């Protein structure tokens with residue numbers, strides 16, 4: 001654990017302490033009231049999806065840009081050097097950057113039900129080094145999967161809110177991403193480089209939100225499974241994610257947030273037909289190196305325009321650092337995630 005991680009954790013601790021210290025006092029002072037999205041921390045830190053719903057007739061557009069970075073390799077929860085990778089594989093991944101662009105639209109069908117659609121475009125770049133010392137890079141970019149969600153407000157009272165999301169991810173993304181390498185041209189890229197899952201993936205989320213005068217907190221649980229197998233004869237693993245965040249509203253326009261996400265992804269079931277004979281080439285070609293758990297902590301800021309001609313425009317930026325990772329087999333180490341987004345709500 002390095003200094004920056006310790007710093008983020010300490011801040012989180014101080015934050016949580018303050019939140020609970022204020023809690024009772026504020027509940028007395030403000031009495032019963034609805035939870036409201038009309039404040040900067042009325043939306044979760046920007047990396048969280050489906051955290052809020054809309055009132056009837058509200059239409060929201062969003063765009064997010066999320067670069068994710070990986071560097072070096074791990075076995076279990078330990079970093080390993082290239083020599084260890086070369087004991088089993090001919091090529092060792094060095095660095096990877098995945099850039100995700102996400103577009104979203106939300107619409108409040110009624111005060112109880114909000115519909116949401118999201119789509120994304122992904123570009124990947126990976127630097128690798130072969131056992132003989134040859135450095136090379138693979139790159140690919142394509143559409144990701146489209147997700148459709150129905151959000152149901154279960155309750156909103158006493159400054160707390162609870163809602164459930166049911167959705168499905170539609171396989172508009174690619175599971176046949178390819179690029180040239182020094183060994184072979186037009187070779188299928190490893191599992192983590194594909195831009196889609198290739199399967200219909202149902203998911204469910206539940207979200208709890210609570211507001212105080214200048215603080216707020218939220219928690220979300222997210223389950224995702226996959227139906228059948230994709231055209232390449234395999235199925236990405238099911239996943240579970242639990243996220244929690246606290247935010248401090250410092251003015252009518254700005255809030256700061258701390259977040260923590262636990263994510264668990266199961267291993268791939270089946271094997272890509274095109275990679276069966278290449279399992280020993282590099283870790284990314286081996287389904288034994290899929291499935292992982294991690295905890296990421298994040299520091300974020302939300303900016304919200306409450307009135308004027310740009311009313312209901314929001315900008316969010318967040319920086320996430322992994323504090324713990326445990327991988328099956330040999331996989332790359334995640335180093336940081338940056339999320340930036342803009343959201344605009346219209347009332348029809």
Ligand SMILES: [Cu+2]
Nearest residue numbers: 052054060106
């Ligand atoms: Cu929205």
